Amino acid sequence: MDWQNVLAARNGRMKASEIRELLKLLDQPDILSFAGGIPDPALFPTETFRDAMTEALSGPASGAALQYSVSEGYLPLRDWIAGRMAQIGIPCTAQDVLITSGSQQALDYLGKLMLDPGDTALVTWPAYMGALGAFNAYQPRYDRLDPKGNRTSADIAEAAQADGGRVKFAYLSADFANPTGETLDRAGREALLDLAEELDIAVIEDAAYQALRYDGEPVPPILALELARKGDLQECRTIYSGSFSKVLSPGLRVGWVVAARPVIQQLVLMKQAADLHSPTLNQIATNHVARAIFDDHVARLRTTYAARRDAMLSALARYMPEGVRFTKPEGGMFVWLTLPPGMDAAELLAQSLKTERVAFVPGRAFFADGSNGNTLRLSFSCANAAQIEEGMKRLGRLLSSVGAR
Ligand code: PMP
Numbered sequence: 569m570d571w572q573n574v575l576a577a578r579n580g581r582m583k584a585s586e587i588r589e590l591l592k593l594l595d596q597p598d599i600l601s602f603a604g605g606i607p608d609p610a611l612f613p614t615e616t617f618r619d620a621m622t623e624a625l626s627g628p629a630s631g632a633a634l635q636y637s638v639s640e641g642y643l644p645l646r647d648w649i650a651g652r653m654a655q656i657g658i659p660c661t662a663q664d665v666l667i668t669s670g671s672q673q674a675l676d677y678l679g680k681l682m683l684d685p686g687d688t689a690l691v692t693w694p695a696y697m698g699a700l701g702a703f704n705a706y707q708p709r710y711d712r713l714d715p716k717g718n719r720t721s722a723d724i725a726e727a728a729q730a731d732g733g734r735v736k737f738a739y740l741s742a743d744f745a746n747p748t749g750e751t752l753d754r755a756g757r758e759a760l761l762d763l764a765e766e767l768d769i770a771v772i773e774d775a776a777y778q779a780l781r782y783d784g785e786p787v788p789p790i791l792a793l794e795l796a797r798k799g800d801l802q803e804c805r806t807i808y809s810g811s812f813s814k815v816l817s818p819g820l821r822v823g824w825v826v827a828a829r830p831v832i833q834q835l836v837l838m839k840q841a842a843d844l845h846s847p848t849l850n851q852i853a854t855n856h857v858a859r860a861i862f863d864d865h866v867a868r869l870r871t872t873y874a875a876r877r878d879a880m881l882s883a884l885a886r887y888m889p890e891g892v893r894f895t896k897p898e899g900g901m902f903v904w905l906t907l908p909p910g911m912d913a914a915e916l917l918a919q920s921l922k923t924e925r926v927a928f929v930p931g932r933a934f935f936a937d938g939s940n941g942n943t944l945r946l947s948f949s950c951a952n953a954a955q956i957e958e959g960m961k962r963l964g965r966l967l968s969s970v971g972a973r
Pocket residue numbers: 605669670671672673696698741745746774776810811812813818821822823
């Protein structure tokens with residue numbers, strides 16, 4: 569059978585992720601990998617999860633843990649999340665929270681919710697490639713989101729119309745972004761809200777790394793800034809997407825969305841149609857673990873990851889040739905490198921795997937137009953100080969040998 573004849577047009581934009589292919593390399597023991605943007609499994613709160621799962625599966629409540637449950641999500645967990653959101657400047661109730669199967673599902677649903685083919689999604693340049701992958705299925709046009717840039721909202725709207733659609737939303741990973749590690753400052757967030765008001769579009773605030781700040785002044789979430797302007801969540805256009813993946817466990821697939829009621833209601837219908845609800849047992853266990861240890865656990869993650877971030881920045885400063893620039897993240901898992909113009913990070917990776925046995929992610933896949941081949945992403949979350957030191961030394965050596973100055 570020629571499957572091309574029966575595939576919907578939307579499949580044309582769905583490609584194998586460069587990262588997924590790369591993750592296969594992590595199995596080879598001699599590779600020093602800075603590729604995967606994943607939490608260190610040694611830091612998972614395994615014991616607490618084991619206790620939580622055992623408790624959930626013991627006694628009369630065990631039936632509920634294995635049963636179908638409501639599409640909105642497990643109420644005690646939504647209550648805990650509402651409390652946590654209040655702590656970061658977004659007071660809300662469980663009714664404002666929808667549990668999703670990881671924040672990745674939220675990105676897919678939000679694309680499905682808002683994008684007709686040809687509509688414009690404003691995304692950062694670069695953006696989380698998983699978001700581009702999720703949105704691609706809905707056949708958008710992408711335009712560059714640059715809240716501090718000098719393009720007017722009229723220019724942006726006109727370009728979208730000329731291509732036959734409307735601007736629907738702005739998407740960004742606002743804190744310690746994947747892939748750059750950078751955080752949009754308060755003025756940038758306010759400018760983004762102004763732009764969204766002018767264009768009358770939604771803002772998708774991807775807060776996957778929000779809890780992982782190591783130093784510097786916390787910046788209020790975009791939704792918190794909008795709430796401060798409007799005083800009522802129901803008036804807000806920002807959709808906050810949160811996740812337990814980076815702080816408790818990505819394998820359990822538990823994330824959440826906080827947004828105005830019409831968005832939540834529509835997403836609930838979408839969830840009913842797609843997977844009914846996120847796994848009941850995982851939500852119950854996550855609720856137990858979050859209530860038992862969230863703050864202490866996050867504090868422990870911060871200490872460990874901050875030391876790895878420091879090790880990476882210090883090694884980069886020592887080993888990178890002068891023409892290589894890198895970001896200095898205040899949190900998260902990533903450092904972003906810009907190589908001299910004309911260099912190609914994908915070619916460099918091929919060579920690096922062969923001669924230096926160091927893995928990273930070439931930056932091109934994070935750009936909606938596949939540009940900026942001279943960029944790459946390094947993750948420091950899963951390597952210890954010695955591996956970071958050795959890895960950056962090898963990468964510096966390779967860059968110097970291919971002519972970077
Ligand atoms: N957003 C960003 C910025 C991410 O880096 C990731 C994971 N790499 C996700 C969303 C998806 O995470 P999850 O579905 O596990 O919550």
